Amino acid sequence: DTAVSQTPKYLVTQMGNDKSIKCEQNLGHDTMYWYKQDSKKFLKIMFSYNNKELIINETVPNRFSPKSPDKAHLNLHINSLELGDSAVYFCASRRGTGQGRWGKQFFGPGTRLTVL
């Protein structure tokens, strides 16, 4: 019973391609996130999203776009992939509302993206 799942686990692709990473959570959480972890393990938030609001980190290129078909899913689309996009991408979720709104985040297993 995986709480936050991501697919694929590994993604190897050529520069210039467009790819997507899928994320699903079965926790009933209101808010989902995408993070990028670079080769030095530095973690940066890319997006946070609930059914009311999308917050975009201003440093994220507009080649990256989140798409949420429903509350349980937040997919990440990346256009025109570049070498510097190589990283591990983590999806996360948390309740985000009510008494649990300051609670901990639950992270997915990560997707290792390699751009050649």
Next chain:
Amino acid sequence: ELKVEQNPLFLSMQEGKNYTIYCNYSTTSDRLYWYRQDPGKSLESLFVLLSNGAVKQEGRLMASLDTKARLSTLHITAAVHDLSATYFCAVDIGGNQFYFGTGTSLTVIP
């Protein structure tokens, strides 16, 4: 720009010893989180600190938050090998925005 700095970045300690990891941040916030990451794995939540003076303990780890000093600490007591991992603090500035620290890579040596 918000900065979240951890020190040390690398820590090698012997089993049975005590040590403290520090997390300093540069903006006002009274919500801070600690996470653990094993090599090649995802992040696991350790502690949620939601107010000035908050202290949480689990096993050999204890976390505290001083919002006035903009400082959080993660104290390790009598370290064991299983604690070897990278530890991250993360500051919540509101609006679902989180900023992670640089991480502290801990190795516990027998």
